Amino acid sequence: MTDPKPPAWLRPVNKVLVAVQKLGIVAGPVRVLTVPGRKSGEPRSTPATPFTLNDGLYVVGGYPKADWVLNARAAGTGTVTGAASRSVSASSNSAPSSLARCCARFPKKSRQALASLNARGW
Numbered sequence: 677m678t679d680p681k682p683p684a685w686l687r688p689v690n691k692v693l694v695a696v697q698k699l700g701i702v703a704g705p706v707r708v709l710t711v712p713g714r715k716s717g718e719p720r721s722t723p724a725t726p727f728t729l730n731d732g733l734y735v736v737g738g739y740p741k742a743d744w745v746l747n748a749r750a751a752g753t754g755t756v757t758g759a760a761s762r763s764v765s766a767s768s769n770s771a772p773s774s775l776a777r778c779c780a781r782f783p784k785k786s787r788q789a790l791a792s793l794n795a796r797g798w
Contacts, residue, residue, distance in 0.1 A: 709735055711755075
């Protein structure tokens, strides 16, 4: 199974969402996740929709090879900003049960993700 690729329109839309957030306009549940670049160390920002589960703040990377996902995993940390800033830690080593609980919050969208994880031996 190949990793899913984001649609071509996603990058420009993400840039607009980040710019709007920086102006102080909060777009629904979307926040800005900023992580250091894995090569440059420069801060890189992307829109994200974090959610809380058992007092943890989670952001799920729908595209495993997306730059922000790779950057977050390499850095191990980042900052979620919106109405307020909150530092978060990144982990790619979440236990399968934790991933299943997170994905259960979005059952319709996450069935494919869980099937993909199962196919990869998680």
